[in-house]
Amino acid sequence: CEAGPVDDAVDWTDLTRPTPAWFPAARLGIFVHWGAYSVPAWAEPTGELGTIDEATWVRHNPYAEWYWHTIQLPGAPAREHHRTVWGDRPYDDFLDLWKAESFDAAAWARLFRQAGARYVVLVTKHHDGIALWDAPGTGTRNTVHRGPQRDLVAELAAAVRAEGLRFGTYYSGGLDWSVTGFLDPEQPLLRPNDAAYAAYAAVHVRDLVDRYAPDVLWNDIEWPDAGKHRGRLGLHELFRHYYDAVAEGVVNDRWGETHWDYRTSEYQHARENESAAVWENNRGIGLSFGYNQVEGPEHSLDAHAAVRHLVDVVSRGGNLLLDVGPTAAGEIPELQRRTLEGLGAWLAANGGAVHGAAPLSPAVATASDEPWVRWTATPTTAYAVVDAAGDVTVRADHDAVDWAASRTPAGTAVEAQPVDGGLALRLPPADGPAVVGFPLAGTVGPRA
Numbered sequence: 001c002e003a004g005p006v007d008d009a010v011d012w013t014d015l016t017r018p019t020p021a022w023f024p025a026a027r028l029g030i031f032v033h034w035g036a037y038s039v040p041a042w043a044e045p046t047g048e049l050g051t052i053d054e055a056t057w058v059r060h061n062p063y064a065e066w067y068w069h070t071i072q073l074p075g076a077p078a079r080e081h082h083r084t085v086w087g088d089r090p091y092d093d094f095l096d097l098w099k100a101e102s103f104d105a106a107a108w109a110r111l112f113r114q115a116g117a118r119y120v121v122l123v124t125k126h127h128d129g130i131a132l133w134d135a136p137g138t139g140t141r142n143t144v145h146r147g148p149q150r151d152l153v154a155e156l157a158a159a160v161r162a163e164g165l166r167f168g169t170y171y172s173g174g175l176d177w178s179v180t181g182f183l184d185p186e187q188p189l190l191r192p193n194d195a196a197y198a199a200y201a202a203v204h205v206r207d208l209v210d211r212y213a214p215d216v217l218w219n220d221i222e223w224p225d226a227g228k229h230r231g232r233l234g235l236h237e238l239f240r241h242y243y244d245a246v247a248e249g250v251v252n253d254r255w256g257e258t259h260w261d262y263r264t265s266e267y268q269h270a271r272e273n274e275s276a277a278v279w280e281n282n283r284g285i286g287l288s289f290g291y292n293q294v295e296g297p298e299h300s301l302d303a304h305a306a307v308r309h310l311v312d313v314v315s316r317g318g319n320l321l322l323d324v325g326p327t328a329a330g331e332i333p334e335l336q337r338r339t340l341e342g343l344g345a346w347l348a349a350n351g352g353a354v355h356g357a358a359p360l361s362p363a364v365a366t367a368s369d370e371p372w373v374r375w376t377a378t379p380t381t382a383y384a385v386v387d388a389a390g391d392v393t394v395r396a397d398h399d400a401v402d403w404a405a406s407r408t409p410a411g412t413a414v415e416a417q418p419v420d421g422g423l424a425l426r427l428p429p430a431d432g433p434a435v436v437g438f439p440l441a442g443t444v445g446p447r448a
């Protein structure tokens with residue numbers, strides 16, 4: 001997803017401002033990919049983005065939300081699957097087959113809060129161009145006029161905010177197959193860059209801002225090149241309008257080489273962006289963002305793996321935006337629900353080491369994999385998250401921490417003794433990684 005040319009005349013730096021503190025403090029968000037693609041809900045669980053070569057990826061795409069694209073490709077198993085199960089039905093039939101009959105926004109929002117999430121980002125228009133609100137210029141090709149016949153963005157925004165979480169919107173500015181068709185299916189990232197599409201997309205995002213005041217504006221792929229200007233429907237004006245409307249709003253980095261509040265990585269892709277001061281890794285619980293009925297436990301993070309991934313991300317200064325792909329009916333698949341519930345149970349007992357936490361100065365302690373240890377910190381406390389039980393030695397500068405006052409977040413004292421180059425801990429049995437807090441002696445604390 002290479003960035004396109006930028007209008008050098010535009011000074012993007014006048015949009016730069018300190019990132020609103022709520023975002024890095026949040027540490028965990030829930031992504032929701034729900035669309036017409038949730039009806040077929042079929043993809044090959046090939047592997048994680050960033051670990052599969054592009055030639056394999058395009059024909060064996062594990063992203064179920066790319067179904068319409070994948071079935072264009074001769075030789076793609078998804079194309080054969082579509083012919084066998086759906087015959088020659090057009091993709092848009094899936095919009096009318098999508099009923100959302102079990103959709104309960106309040107139940108989703110409750111589950112996301114119980115999972116320990118502090119924000120939710122809903123896909124409002126994915127690459128198929130179908131809007132989950134009455135988006136200007138989409139005619140009836142949206143969920144208000146067809147299929148669910150509901151404004152799904154409004155319903156989830158209200159429910160999420162009623163649970164005290166922040167609500168963000170994802171918009172696919174970079175791809176819209178309903179506008180471009182499949183220019184060359186073998187080149188999946190050929191983007192619409194013309195002024196007409198740029199205006200169409202700008203009107204959509206402006207409408208999202210004016211209707212829902214999203215706390216996160218999450219664009220995907222990139223912004224159309226013809227829209228990267230200061231004019232009325234230009235991107236600079238759009239960002240300015242957004243910040244005027246949502247003072248603590250944040251935008252991600254998928255708008256081209258223009259402006260962002262934070263960087264992103266996706267599964268294993270673009271991990272170089274994780275060196276930024278503020279960043280977010282996004283991934284599904286499985287290998288797909290949209291619901292994929294083919295996926296099983298072998299393709300998915302269980303609660304233990306989700307805890308480890310979240311803690312690893314936070315220990316390096318990032319947020320995790322963890323995706324759920326609901327069924328067309330509006331249910332959260334059991335495999336995904338179990339992971340969210342397990343993650344939430346662990347965070348309920350140990351969230352002090354995650355929410356509002358930041359990396360610990362490497363001068364005090366560093367990560368290890370044998371035993372698996374990650375460190376986080378608040379200004380007063382260093383947290384060792386140890387995926388082991390019993391007697392464990394962790395490397396730490398024990399003069400920098402008050403090892404005699406080591407505690408679990410629940411307050412249980414933990415036996416700790418300084419040993420050469422670290423601390424010997426006697427850990428209580430725990431359901432998942434154990435967390436030990438060490439009051440920080442002196443001024444050494446989280447890396448700024």
Ligand SMILES: C[C@@H]1N[C@H](CNC(=O)c2cc3ccccc3o2)[C@@H](O)[C@H](O)[C@@H]1O
Nearest residue numbers: 001063065220221264265266269270289
């Ligand atoms: C969240 C997922 N994003 C996929 C597209 N990903 C990218 O274009 C991409 C990934 C990425 C990582 C770092 C910087 C820029 C980047 O762009 C998109 O194709 C998937 O269907 C899903 O919506």
